[in-house]
Amino acid sequence: xxxxxxxxxxxxxxxxxxxxxxxxxxxxxxxxxxxxxxxxxxxxxxxxxxxxxxxxxxxxxxxxxxxxxxxxxxxxxxxxxxxxxxxxxxxxxxxxxxxxxxxxxxxxxxxxxxxxxxxxxxxxxxxxxxxxxxxxxxxxxxxxxxxxxxxxxxxxxxxxxxxxxxxxxxxxxxxxxxxxxxxxxxxxxxxxxxxxxxxxxxxxxxxxxxxxxxxxxxxxxxxxxxxxxxxxxxxxxxxxxxxxxxxxxxxxxxxxxxxxxxxxxxxxxxxxxxxxxxxxxxxxxxxxxxxxxxxxxxxxxxxxxxxxxxxxxxxxxxxxxxxxxxxxxxxxxxxxxxxxxxxxxxxxxxxxxxxxxxxxxxxxxxxxxxxxxxxxxxxxxxxxxxxxxxxxxxxxxxxxxxxxxxxxxxxxxxxxxxxxxxxxxx
Amino acid sequence: xxxxxxxxxxxxxxxxxxxxxxxxxxxxxxxxxxxxxxxxxxxxxxxxxxxxxxxxxxxxxxxxxxxxxxxxxxxxxxxxxxxxxxxxxxxxxxxxxxxxxxxxxxxxxxxxxxxxxxxxxxxxxxxxxxxxxxxxxxxxxxxxxxxxxxxxxxxxxxxxxxxxxxxxxxxxxxxxxxxxxxxxxxxxxxxxxxxxxxxxxxxxxxxxxxxxxxxxxxxxxxxxxxxxxxxxxxxxxxxxxxxxxxxxxxxxxxxxxxxxxxxxxxxxxxxxxxxxxxxxxxxxxxxxxxxxxxxxxxxxxxxxxxxxxxxxxxxxxxxxxxxxxxxxxxxxxxxxxxxxxxxxxxxxxxxxxxxxxxxxxxxxxxxxxxxxxxxxxxxxxxxxxxxxxxxxxxxxxxxxxxxxxxxxxxxxxxxxxxxxxxxxxxxxx
Numbered sequence: 001x002x003x004x005x006x007x008x009x010x011x012x013x014x015x016x017x018x019x020x021x022x023x024x025x026x027x028x029x030x031x032x033x034x035x036x037x038x039x040x041x042x043x044x045x046x047x048x049x050x051x052x053x054x055x056x057x058x059x060x061x062x063x064x065x066x067x068x069x070x071x072x073x074x075x076x077x078x079x080x081x082x083x084x085x086x087x088x089x090x091x092x093x094x095x096x097x098x099x100x101x102x103x104x105x106x107x108x109x110x111x112x113x114x115x116x117x118x119x120x121x122x123x124x125x126x127x128x129x130x131x132x133x134x135x136x137x138x139x140x141x142x143x144x145x146x147x148x149x150x151x152x153x154x155x156x157x158x159x160x161x162x163x164x165x166x167x168x169x170x171x172x173x174x175x176x177x178x179x180x181x182x183x184x185x186x187x188x189x190x191x192x193x194x195x196x197x198x199x200x201x202x203x204x205x206x207x208x209x210x211x212x213x214x215x216x217x218x219x220x221x222x223x224x225x226x227x228x229x230x231x232x233x234x235x236x237x238x239x240x241x242x243x244x245x246x247x248x249x250x251x252x253x254x255x256x257x258x259x260x261x262x263x264x265x266x267x268x269x270x271x272x273x274x275x276x277x278x279x280x281x282x283x284x285x286x287x288x289x290x291x292x293x294x295x296x297x298x299x300x301x302x303x304x305x306x307x308x309x310x311x312x313x314x315x316x317x318x319x320x321x322x323x324x325x326x327x328x329x330x331x332x333x334x335x336x337x338x339x340x341x342x343x344x345x346x347x348x349x350x351x352x353x354x355x356x357x358x359x360x361x362x363x364x365x366x367x368x369x370x371x372x373x374x375x376x377x378x379x380x381x382x383x384x385x386x387x388x389x390x391x392x393x394x395x396x397x398x399x400x401x402x403x404x405x406x407x408x409x410x411x412x413x414x415x416x417x418x419x420x421x422x423x424x425x426x
Numbered sequence: 427x428x429x430x431x432x433x434x435x436x437x438x439x440x441x442x443x444x445x446x447x448x449x450x451x452x453x454x455x456x457x458x459x460x461x462x463x464x465x466x467x468x469x470x471x472x473x474x475x476x477x478x479x480x481x482x483x484x485x486x487x488x489x490x491x492x493x494x495x496x497x498x499x500x501x502x503x504x505x506x507x508x509x510x511x512x513x514x515x516x517x518x519x520x521x522x523x524x525x526x527x528x529x530x531x532x533x534x535x536x537x538x539x540x541x542x543x544x545x546x547x548x549x550x551x552x553x554x555x556x557x558x559x560x561x562x563x564x565x566x567x568x569x570x571x572x573x574x575x576x577x578x579x580x581x582x583x584x585x586x587x588x589x590x591x592x593x594x595x596x597x598x599x600x601x602x603x604x605x606x607x608x609x610x611x612x613x614x615x616x617x618x619x620x621x622x623x624x625x626x627x628x629x630x631x632x633x634x635x636x637x638x639x640x641x642x643x644x645x646x647x648x649x650x651x652x653x654x655x656x657x658x659x660x661x662x663x664x665x666x667x668x669x670x671x672x673x674x675x676x677x678x679x680x681x682x683x684x685x686x687x688x689x690x691x692x693x694x695x696x697x698x699x700x701x702x703x704x705x706x707x708x709x710x711x712x713x714x715x716x717x718x719x720x721x722x723x724x725x726x727x728x729x730x731x732x733x734x735x736x737x738x739x740x741x742x743x744x745x746x747x748x749x750x751x752x753x754x755x756x757x758x759x760x761x762x763x764x765x766x767x768x769x770x771x772x773x774x775x776x777x778x779x780x781x782x783x784x785x786x787x788x789x790x791x792x793x794x795x796x797x798x799x800x801x802x803x804x805x806x807x808x809x810x811x812x813x814x815x816x817x818x819x820x821x822x823x824x825x826x827x828x829x830x831x832x833x834x835x836x837x838x839x840x841x842x843x844x845x846x847x848x849x850x851x852x853x854x855x
Contacts, residue, residue: 021459023438023794060723064715068780072787095787099438131724139729142750145678149576253676253849255570285512294506297560300567318571346513353515353535360534361462366794 003373004211008203008219011230015373016214017206019366025096025107025207026366029114029222030089031199032378034234035081035168041175042183042191043086045133045140047077049188051090052132053122057113066113070106071095075113082378083236083309084168087202090114091370096208107209108217115221119196126189133185140180144172152301155258155415156316162248163262163411167237169310197228202377206366233378236310240264241408249414256300257321257416261331263313265407270308271391272403277306278351279400280338281315285350287334287343288315298327309379313407321416328412341401348397355392359385427640429454436817437790441803442636446643449624449650453803454636457796463537463632466800467548468528470627470808471620473598474740475525477658480619484658487616488607489593490565490600493522495613497561498553499529507547516540522598524739526804532796537634538642545628545646551617553610562605569599576677580748580844584683587668587842591660592742624650627807629800659741664689670843681846682754684761688736688743688835694810695819697738702785702819704736704745707831709781710773711765712747718764727757745835754845765836768829778825786820 004016033043057063067073073094080087092114094106122129147154157172164170201222205214241264265273281288281304288302302317319327337343362368362385376382429442442454457463473493477486499520500508511518516533529548533540572578582597589595599605630639664687691700712718712734722728734747751757792798802813 019459021457024791059720061715061717061720064713064719065780068715068784070787072784072791093791095791099436099790135724135726138726142679142729146750148676148678151574254574256567256574283512284518285509290509293564297563300564300571318567320567350509350513354512354517357462357515357517357534361532364460364462 010227012201014203016211017369019206020208022366023096024093026093026370027110028091028204028370029118030087030202030374032085032087032233033199035084035086035171037171040171041179043088044079044174045136046192047088048136049128049132050117050121051077054116055120055122058122079173081173082375085233085378090117111217111221119224127185128189130185137180141177144174144177151254151258155260159260159262159413197226198231200233202374204370204373206369235380238311241410245409246411251416251418254417256318259317259319260413261315262411263407264410265311267403267406269403271395272399273306275351275395276338276400276404277304278354279343279347280304283354292330298323339404341397356389427637434814439814448647451627451807453629455631455799457631458633460632461534462532463634464532464796465541465544466530466629467544468526468627468804469620470625471527472523472525474593475657476593479656489596489604491608491616492527493599494608495616496520496522496527499548501552501557502547503552507543510543511540514540541642549647553613555610558610566602569602576675576681576846580681580683580846583671584685584844587671588666588685588687590667592662594739622650623647624652627804629803631796631799664840666842672845674849675846677846677848679750680754681750683746683748683844684758685842686745686836687840690741690743697809698811698819702823703827703831706781706785707828708734727751727753758843762838769833772829773825789816
């Protein structure tokens with residue numbers, strides 16, 4: 001059976017994916033809004049406050065108990081960045097009804113719960129509960145600061161902040177600590193009301209229930225959703241690399257240094273760039289993995305990512321501080337090899353079969369399908385999986401090299417230890 | 427091939443099991459609606475198997491050797507199996523846990539070819555002095571990266587506080603010093619001892635022909651030597667080594683882990699039963715629908731990172747709870763007080779039923795993952811129980827079992843607290 005996509009109301013869409021094979025069903029409701037420096041923190045705080053309590057289920061314990069009774073269902077609040085948009089809302093996962101003893105229904109109560117969380121928060125004098133807002137502000141600040149705990153994530157995030165300064169893409173999905181500190185209950189509630197009326201709403205269901213039932217349950221659960229002037233998701237802005245490369249070095253008390261590089265690609269040949277990324281550093285048979293990690297033992301990890309909607313590439317690696325120069329030289333040499341078409345047929349075929357296998361296996365995971373459809377809705381890049389597979393099959397080595405030749409280094413971010421063999425910035 | 431087929435209608439699974447003439451147990455879990463197919467080849471040999479008896483003599487091996495071996499197994503005479511597999515569109519990987527080492531891949535095409543590659547590189551070792559020496563650099567980097575990870579640090583400190591002699595105190599990857607002792611000869615010897623078909627298991631999940639799987643395995647793998655290897659996991663009583671340990675690290679806020687030493691269950695279905703009881707006990711005590719969780723969250727003492735669980739490693743078991751908190755001692759105190767209250771007053775019947783239902787649902791939901799399926803099947807086969815019979819275990823467990831567990835295990839004398847405190851400075855330009 002094929003997925004169905006349907007407009008339920010102004011700016012409200014349902015993607016329905018019938019599936020019999022999973023133990024769980026997934027139901028997601030997401031608000032999509034363009035990322036802005038001023039509102040990123042508010043957008044990140046909102047779902048955390050909403051899941052604190054509804055008019056009916058006034059605190060988290062009541063919500064958790066309701067989920068327990070639905071056979072250990074879960075509702076995660078999510079804040080994601082897709083292209084240059086912030087997507088926030090709830091993803092519910094619950095036992096598929098075929099495995100529920102006594103034929104109990106779970107879809108309708110789950111849809112109701114998601115609707116309540118989104119539309120019917122516990123309020124006092126027309127505002128959220130101040131306690132809830134203040135304690136979630138603290139939690140959000142902790143979450144923003146905790147990215148420091150994973151040095152790899154931290155370095156990768158710092159790279160994007162520096163490289164895309166002034167662009168939406170450089171805004172962290174959670175906003176900044178200062179942005180969170182400025183928020184109050186007086187500003188958050190109006191923000192919420194405005195967002196409900198204006199955001200694109202993407203609904204997603206994957207499971208064994210029939211489409212009519214899903215639609216009916218969501219119609220009822222979201223009946224109170226106000227629809228005003230809907231603001232469409234933002235298309236990502238394309239920017240060229242600067243004349244001279246930006247280099248940033250920071251120090252921290254760590255044993256393994258992190259080197260992150262950011263590039264801009266001007267080519268619009270996405271299938272060729274997808275393969276170029278895999279050949280360069282996108283999987284375990286890539287040039288970065290085989291040469292920089294395996295052959296030269298230069299780093300524990302070295303991989304590249306292609307941020308397709310934005311047309312940028314990033315490289316993430318962990319190295320000994322003393323190996324900075326040689327690591328940079330090697331990463332550079334590997335990219336040049338891709339640009340010069342200096343890759344063997346097995347490298348292209350390996351990349352292609354990795355890509356195709358991953359695309360084909362996507363339908364085996366409800367979570368990946370949810371991400372995929374949300375990403376398409378937010379970036380406006382709609383494409384059929386079979387069509388993309390056909391396009392990938394047609395990519396030639398020449399096209400990979402031509403597309404890769406448009407890749408230019410933009411920013412280098414280096415996070416290093418405080419003592420010993422620290423690299424001197426030339 | 428004669429397959430023993432068991433169906434589990436309550437959870438919608440079927441498993442075909444057989445043991446090959448060469449001693450290898452095989453389990454096939456059919457998944458006709460999936461595109462991907464998954465193979466998991468594992469040996470009962472993990473980070474904790476450092477001291478063992480072979481050919482009548484006890485052997486001591488360096489910490490981290492099972493993990494080192496895992497890294498080196500991908501080398502083949504022709505090159506590297508990882509590359510061969512990913513060349514075929516497979517996603518290969520491997521891990522070493524405390525109790526097992528596992529090699530696996532999933533793919534949508536060329537499954538049988540990939541299975542041949544998997545079985546052959548895991549069963550045929552190929553090391554040289556040069557390649558073993560080179561790996562030291564890569565693993566050394568991995569060890570250093572892990573040592574920078576707060577989650578790992580807080581966990582390792584807890585185990586050092588809880589255990590006197592169990593090898594669980596030692597990091598699975600070892601240390602930069604311990605791996606310096608590893609040579610090609612020790613790697614070959616450990617491979618010979620533990621990568622014996624009778625000490626291993628192959629689990630395949632997906633739409634496959636079981637007879638073809640068996641034929642491939644029989645053709646590629648050697649015959650079993652069939653020797654049972656006795657292992658030494660140390661002797662532990664219920665006393666802890668240290669009640670509390672603090673360490674400063676580059677973290678944004680304090681992180682903690684509170685652990686309770688529990689008696690290890692006997693091998694067999696008792697393990698699964700203890701798992702179910704402990705999981706329910708943990709949720710009753712501090713799960714997100716417990717009164718304690720709500721109270722601590724409302725006071726800002728815990729955040730979404732807070733949670734707990736129960737682990738059963740070879741010879742040991744412990745219940746743990748932790749997360750980020752600005753006042754770890756206060757949270758630890760509150761957990762101990764709540765456990766005492768539950769021991770005194772018992773667990774409310776309605777709440778117990780609610781948690782039992784949720785715990786059952788979560789266990790079933792975890793079977794969406796092919797990896798979880800394979801790990802459960804292997805764990806059950808190695809330790810003598812049928813993991814897919816968990817619905818029957820949930821039926822049999824009672825509130826009194828959970829109360830008895832809380833009363834016996836979740837007590838201050840058996841606890842230890844590990845805390846990471848932030849160093850003062852953060853990143854600087």
